[in-house]
Structures are given as structure tokens and as C-alpha cells.
Amino acid sequence: MSANRRPLLVLVGPTAVGKTALSLRLARQFSGEIVSADSRLFYRGLDVGTAKPTAAERAAAPHHLIDLCQPDETLSLGQYQRLAYRAIDDCHARARLPILVGGTGQYVWAVVEGWGIPEVAPQAALRAALEQLGEAEAARWLAALDPAAAARIDPRNVRRVVRALEVTLTTGRRMSDLQRKTPPPYEPLIVGLGRDRRSLYERIDARVDGMMAAGLLNEVSRLRDAGYDRRLPSLSGLGYRQLWAYLAGEMTLDAAVERIKFETHRFARQQATWFRADDPRIAWFDLETMDEEEIIAFVERWL
Known part of the structure; x- marks a missing residue:
């Protein structure tokens, strides 16, 4: 790593692949702090359906850019980028390793590549x-x-x-x-996590079942009772729109849960267009054949 550039560890991969658990391990190992690049985690009150880090996980390592706004508020890509740079720079100022973690490709690359983002309010x-x-x-x-x-x-x-x-x-x-890019003054290491499709789908399905057991339906019901409009961008996410349709009498609960699983499978495939297997900037690790120790050692050599 160049002596005059500051490190930025980036952890990417599809939903449910295992980013959260590894990010916590990396944060403990290398005195790191986690900067979220998951657009679903911005909203307060959307906890179960977004697989938001738990209180225990947040206590295990500092987290940034979570619970930034209410469900009926918006956070533009430009605003996010500025907040992310501020969080990363704060980590560096305290001699901590910033770990950018997420599956929202647009937000990851906006930070890593330094996208120029036009500040034009909607007309x-x-x-x-x-x-x-x-x-x-x-x-x-x-x-x-x-x-x-x-x-x-x-x-x-x-x-x-x-x-x-x-x-x-x-x-x-x-x-x-x-939109011309101006790369930020960081030395990024981008670690990609993957699994074979069958295993990933099984993990997605198990996580959806876990969300339902943890009270996702009650969470959606509370948001509806609070008067939020189901058409809000925040509530168009996986889990929320399907269960809202169930509460509106538009489908059965079993059909809604199956739809969540199906749409999440499709979302995971779409994420691959942002994080390509042939992208030379990404060091890919197959979690079906490699263990975390290999990734830890890889990051340690880079540092």
C-alpha cells in the first residue's frame, strides 16, 4: 500500500452472503469501524426487514450511516457520498481502519471511484x-x-x-x-464474497423465515399504522411491499413470503451486475471453499 494514501477496506457481495459477520471479525482484528453502503439501512424503524445490525453487533464495532432519516425522508446519493467521506476521514483521524460494507453497488462505487454527482433538486x-x-x-x-x-x-x-x-x-x-470521476485519496482493497447460487438461495430463504419469526409482519403493520404511504421509496424494498400487499388483502401470507424469497433471489442476481466476477479490482473469495482465516491473512498482508 502506498505510504501517502490512506487505507479503505471495502467488503462487497450479494445479500445474505455473510458480509455482516465477516465485517465484525475484520473490525475486531484490525481496529476497524464499519461504514454502511446499504441504502436500506438509512431508514429508522426499518430494522427486521433490512437485516439491520443488531444492538449487540453495533456494540461489537462502531457503525456509521445507519438510521439517518425517517421512512418518508430522502437521502440523495450526493448526500450519502459526503457523509461517507466524512465518516471515513473521521476513522483515519482516530487511526481506525474504515471498512465500507454493502451490497448497494451505486453507493459503493460512488465512494470508491469518486463520482461527480450533480446537485440538482427534483423539478x-x-x-x-x-x-x-x-x-x-x-x-x-x-x-x-x-x-x-x-x-x-x-x-x-x-x-x-x-x-x-x-x-x-x-x-x-x-x-x-x-458526473466525471475524481478518485478520493484512499488506497482501497475491495474484497468480494461469493457463494454458489444454490447455497446463496438457501441462505436467503432461511433469512426470510428468520425475519418472519423475528416480527417482520409486525414491523410492516406498525409502519402502516403510523400513516406512512406504501408508495414511499423506503417501503418499496424487499419484504415491505409484499407484506403490505398481504395486509391490504391482495395476497395470502404464504404467497407474500414466497414472493419475498423469489424477489430476493432476483435481487441477488442483479447485484452481480455491480460487482462482476471478472472485475480485476475485486479480490473474490468463495465462502463455500475458503474460510475467514484466508481473508484475514489477505487483508493483513495488504495492510
Whole structure:
């Protein structure tokens, strides 16, 4: 590791792979503190369904960027990035090892790569007008105004296409120019955790069953009774939308639980698009064939 750059250990991988347990072990071993890069952990009151670290786990190692806002509040990617850099720098100031942990690829890479994130507040009227264009026409507009952004964004992802148009039309500058990366002054080691698909799915299913036993249905019911709108982004996450549908009489409880498992399997596959097996920046460890001691030794050599 370069003498003039500060270490940043990054732990990535799909949901339920085992990141939490290993992050606690790494924090104990190397005087570390955990900086969350999981967008589901931002919200207060969403504990069981997000597999939020327990009080005992948080007591075992300091955690940052958890319980930042209420379910009806928003935290932009730019706000998160600033908070993450502040937490990482605070760790360094106290001679602690920051460990960035999460499965939300957008948030991980925004920190590691130093994404430029346009600070443009949502423009409700403009956004509504752009959404009326339709998928194909919005994509054509973006290709004309910002070809670089159009090349990166899936044209079927209307929300991202509209956001790129919104930023470009509001600022007069192409979103792709505003998003240029400025790598932060860290020396990252990115450790990826994997398992074979069958094993991962079994762990996901067991975790969902555990969440149900731990009171996930009661958690969703409390949020509904508190008056939160089921359409909030925070409540569109896995577990919440399915059980809300059950409470609304739209499906049986068994069907809702099976839907949670199925959608979580799909989410785990989607995470692989952010953390690719062939990405040379990521050192992958198969937890089916390797034990934690090998990962500990690998990190120790890097430090």
C-alpha cells in the first residue's frame, strides 16, 4: 500500500452472503469501524426487514450511516457520498481502519471511484413533462442532448433517462460532464464474497423465515399504522411491499413470503451486475471453499 494514501477496506457481495459477520471479525482484528453502503439501512424503524445490525453487533464495532432519516425522508446519493467521506476521514483521524460494507453497488462505487454527482433538486413539473414523452422518445432526446449518458443508461430505465434529461435541461450542462470521476485519496482493497447460487438461495430463504419469526409482519403493520404511504421509496424494498400487499388483502401470507424469497433471489442476481466476477479490482473469495482465516491473512498482508 502506498505510504501517502490512506487505507479503505471495502467488503462487497450479494445479500445474505455473510458480509455482516465477516465485517465484525475484520473490525475486531484490525481496529476497524464499519461504514454502511446499504441504502436500506438509512431508514429508522426499518430494522427486521433490512437485516439491520443488531444492538449487540453495533456494540461489537462502531457503525456509521445507519438510521439517518425517517421512512418518508430522502437521502440523495450526493448526500450519502459526503457523509461517507466524512465518516471515513473521521476513522483515519482516530487511526481506525474504515471498512465500507454493502451490497448497494451505486453507493459503493460512488465512494470508491469518486463520482461527480450533480446537485440538482427534483423539478416536479419538468419531470412530469419528460415522463409523458414515453420510453422511446425520452431515450431519443437523451441521445441527442447527451450521447455519453445515453450510451451508459439502459433506455428501458425511464427513471434514470428522465433524471439525466432533467439535470441537463436544468443546468445547461450535459449530465455526463457533471458526473466525471475524481478518485478520493484512499488506497482501497475491495474484497468480494461469493457463494454458489444454490447455497446463496438457501441462505436467503432461511433469512426470510428468520425475519418472519423475528416480527417482520409486525414491523410492516406498525409502519402502516403510523400513516406512512406504501408508495414511499423506503417501503418499496424487499419484504415491505409484499407484506403490505398481504395486509391490504391482495395476497395470502404464504404467497407474500414466497414472493419475498423469489424477489430476493432476483435481487441477488442483479447485484452481480455491480460487482462482476471478472472485475480485476475485486479480490473474490468463495465462502463455500475458503474460510475467514484466508481473508484475514489477505487483508493483513495488504495492510
